[in-house]
Amino acid sequence: MxxxxxxxxxxxxxxxxxEPDLIANLSNVSALLNEYLADINWVGxxxxxxxxxxxxxxxxxxxxxxxxxxxxxxxxxxxTGTTQRVEDVxxxxxxxxxxxxxxxxxxxxxxxxxxxxxxxxxxxxKYARFTPEIQQxxxxxxxxxxxxxx
Numbered sequence: 001m002x003x004x005x006x007x008x009x010x011x012x013x014x015x016x017x018x019e020p021d022l023i024a025n026l027s028n029v030s031a032l033l034n035e036y037l038a039d040i041n042w043v044g045x046x047x048x049x050x051x052x053x054x055x056x057x058x059x060x061x062x063x064x065x066x067x068x069x070x071x072x073x074x075x076x077x078x079x080t081g082t083t084q085r086v087e088d089v090x091x092x093x094x095x096x097x098x099x100x101x102x103x104x105x106x107x108x109x110x111x112x113x114x115x116x117x118x119x120x121x122x123x124x125x126k127y128a129r130f131t132p133e134i135q136q137x138x139x140x141x142x143x144x145x146x147x148x149x150x
Contacts, residue, residue, distance in 0.1 A: 006137070008032070008033075008036050008137065008141070009137060009140045009141055009144060011032065012029055012032060012141055012144055012145075013144045015028055015029065015032065016028070016029065016144065016145070016148060020149050021149075022148055022149055022150065023056070023057060025145075025148055026044075026045050026056055026057040026118075026145075027057040029057075029141070029145065030043050030044045030045065030057045030058050030059050031059055033059075033122070033141075034059035034060075037122065037134075039124050039125070039126045039129055040060075040122055040123060040124045040129070041060055041061070041101055041102060041123055041124060041125050042058065042059070042060030042061065042063065042098075042102065042121070042122070042123040043058065043059050043060065043120075043121070043122045043123075044056060044057055044058020044059060044060065044063070044120075044121060045057055045058065045110075045118050045119065045120060045121065046067055046074050046078075046118060046119050046121060047117070047118045048069075048078065048115075048116055048117050048118060051069065052066055052067065052068055052069060053066065053067040053068075053069065053074055053075065053078055053118075053119065054066055056118065058121075060123070061098075062098075063098050064096055064098040067096060071094055071096065072092075072094055072095055072096035073086055073089065073092055073095060073096075073105045073107050073121075074096075074107050074119050074121050075094075075096075076094075076107075077107040077108065077109045077116075077119050078109060078116045078119055080109075081109050081111060081116055082109065083106070083107065083108045083109065083135055083138075083139060084105070084106070084107045085105075085106050085130050085132075085135050086104060086105045086106075086107075087104055087127060087128040087130075088103065088104065088127055088128070089102055089103060089104060089105050089123075090103070092105075101125045102123035102124065102125060103124065103125055103126060103127045103129075104123070104124045104126060104127050104128055104129040104130060105121070105122065105123050105124070105130075106121075106122045106129075106130040106134065106135060106138060107119050107120070107121050107122075108120045108135070108138045108139055108141075108142045109142065110142045110145050110146050111142075111146060112146050112150050117146075117150045118145075118150075120138060120141065120142055120145070122138070
């Protein structure tokens with residue numbers, strides 16, 4: 001991955017450029033991230049709908065459909081508007097275990113006009129899977145996605 005650092009952000013930017021359909025874009029981004037990131041078991045989006053997070057496009061096993069804002073790692077990211085990088089999800093208060101194989105998680109809010117419109121959620125079976133560098137890269141991707149037609 002080190003040699004690709006930064007390239008994935010450019011690739012995603014090019015992939016979504018000029019395509020107005022949000023679901024198509026999020027589907028392709030989740031597929032690309034699933035191929036790009038090693039040692040993950042789920043990657044996808046939860047979209048803010050009427051005050052709660054609702055499952056969007058993803059790659060992985062069947063997932064929780066609705067997550068209340070403030071509950072679990074995704075809900076914490078939505079409530080605070082800040083990235084949540086959790087080395088051990090079992091130690092996270094209120095963690096929602098959609099897949100018992102997940103041990104670490106990275107959730108990045110997508111913010112448009114100071115409002116969380118969605119979160120990018122990535123789970124891994126490895127503890128402490130996500131580094132600060134990966135977090136920065138995923139935050140840069142979230143910035144690209146914030147330019148989409150929400």
